[in-house]
Amino acid sequence: MIADMVKLKNNYENREAAIKRCITVSADRVRGLWEQREKNEDSNVLKALRKEQTKLRLLQAELNVEEVLRERTTKVYYERCRPFYKPPDLRV
Template sequence: MRTIDDKIIYALNTTVPTQSFKGQVDASATCQDLYSQLEKSYSQRDSAIKRCISQVSTTVTKLREARAQDPDNVTVNRNLKKERTKLQLMQSELNIEEIVKDRSYKVFHERCRNHFIPSTTLSS
């Protein structure tokens, strides 16, 4: 899902013209389209990560309840630990997502600032 972020520099280099070629390509439309793609991608990824966090949180809650009823059940304790670890990883993925977004927005702003200024601020 991070393909657009991985290839943003390439996309900007191939679609946003340098000063010498600025008359040949509509840089404003290109930058606006790329910004829309970034926003759509971020929205989808954020939604997917939060949906996963919600599902794992529900599982953790159920396992806690099962552990409360039978604290000596090794299987429940093992599964609870595994699900808690999974939950922590998914929550840290939200932090990683912010770092990726900031990096992509900085690159975008650097190349498109003269062609397109989004109505929303670039930093979240």
């Protein structure tokens, strides 16, 4: 039971770290494309900038989804397994 919660916590942390890395990379690309757009009014740069901005917004939304998923899973785990285990960092 405790091992399952530890696995869940590790998975949450790994997914969050991966999403944050993707956000960092995407934000850097947006900055680079923004600088290119300032220097050059090329429509291809503008299209790439908009595409990358959309990707960045989706990644940020995915981070919010992960937070909700973590909270709901922890709550359900606590409700179903209350007699056996209470996670130390429970924020219900």
